[in-house]
Amino acid sequence: MAAPLLIGTSLKMYFGYQKTLDWCRQVTDIARQHPAVTQGHAALFIMPSFPTLSPVLEIVRDTDIRIGAQNLSDQPPGAWTGEVSAAMLAEMGCRCVEVGHAERRRHFHEDETLIAAKTAQAMANGLSPVLCVGEIEQGDPDVAASECIRQVESALTDVPQPRETDLIVAYEPHWAIGAPQPASKEHISAVCIKLQAWLDGHGGGRVIYGGSAGPGLLSRLEGSVQGMFLGRFVHDASAFEQILDEVMTLHDASR
Ligand SMILES: O=C[C@H](O)COP(=O)(O)O
Numbered sequence: 001m002a003a004p005l006l007i008g009t010s011l012k013m014y015f016g017y018q019k020t021l022d023w024c025r026q027v028t029d030i031a032r033q034h035p036a037v038t039q040g041h042a043a044l045f046i047m048p049s050f051p052t053l054s055p056v057l058e059i060v061r062d063t064d065i066r067i068g069a070q071n072l073s074d075q076p077p078g079a080w081t082g083e084v085s086a087a088m089l090a091e092m093g094c095r096c097v098e099v100g101h102a103e104r105r106r107h108f109h110e111d112e113t114l115i116a117a118k119t120a121q122a123m124a125n126g127l128s129p130v131l132c133v134g135e136i137e138q139g140d141p142d143v144a145a146s147e148c149i150r151q152v153e154s155a156l157t158d159v160p161q162p163r164e165t166d167l168i169v170a171y172e173p174h175w176a177i178g179a180p181q182p183a184s185k186e187h188i189s190a191v192c193i194k195l196q197a198w199l200d201g202h203g204g205g206r207v208i209y210g211g212s213a214g215p216g217l218l219s220r221l222e223g224s225v226q227g228m229f230l231g232r233f234v235h236d237a238s239a240f241e242q243i244l245d246e247v248m249t250l251h252d253a254s255r
Pocket of ligand 1: 009010172176177178179210211212213229230231232233
C-alpha cells in the first residue's frame with residue numbers, strides 16, 4: 001500500500017486554551033470515523049501551543065494522530081530559562097516538532113545555524129522535524145526549488161548520517177503564507193517534485209505543502225505532494241473532513 005498522505009496543521013497562536021481543546025476533540029472525532037484514516041490512507045499531525053500539549057496528547061491517546069510542538073530549544077536540557085527541550089517533548093509523547101517556520105525566521109530572527117541545531121536536537125530525541133523551507137519572494141519555481149534544497153541541506157548540517165528519524169519537509173513559500181490563496185498548482189508541483197527527488201537521493205524524507213492551503217488543493221496537486229501543512233483554512237474543523245474526503249477520492253482513483 002502507498003504511504004499515507006500526511007495531513008497536518010499548526011494552530012500557531014490563533015486559539016485560546018479551551019478552543020484548542022474543543023477543536024482537537026472535533027478533529028479527533030472526525031479522524032476516528034473517517035475511512036481515509038481508519039484505512040491508513042491519511043496520517044494526521046497537530047501542532048498546538050505548548051500549554052495545551054499535555055491535554056491534547058490525552059485527547060488523541062487512543063488514535064494514531066501525531067502531536068508536535070511549534071518550536072523547541074536548540075540546546076539539550078540545562079540552564080536555558082524559558083526554553084523547552086526536545087527531550088521533554090519526546091518524554092511527554094510528542095512525535096514531531098516544527099522547525100524553521102517563516103514566522104520564526106522573520107519575527108524571531110532564527111538563522112540557519114539555529115535551525116540546524118534545532119533540527120539536530122529534534123532528531124537526536126526521536127522527534128520528526130517538520131522542517132519548513134521556502135523562498136521569500138514569488139518567482140521562478142526552479143530558483144525556488146534550488147533555494148529550498150539549499151535550506152534543507154543547511155538544516156541537516158548537524159544531523160548524523162544515516163538519519164534515524166523521519167524527516168518531513170514543509171514547502172511553504174513565504175509569500176503564500178497568510179495570503180488569500182495558495183501558490184499556483186504549477187508552482188507547488190514544480191518545486192515539490194524537485195525537492196522530493198533531492199530528498200530521495202539524500203537520505204529520504206517527505207515533502208508536504210503549506211501556505212494558504214485548504215480544501216480542494218490536494219486534489220488539484222494530482223500526486224505531486226505527499227501531504228498538506230494546513231493553517232487558517234482548517235480552523236473550521238469540518239474543512240479537515242473535506243480534505244480527508246479528498247484523500248479517499250484520490251485513493252479510489254489510483255486503484
Ligand atoms: O503553518 C502553517 C502555514 O504557515 C500556513 O498557514 P496559512 O494556511 O494560514 O497561510
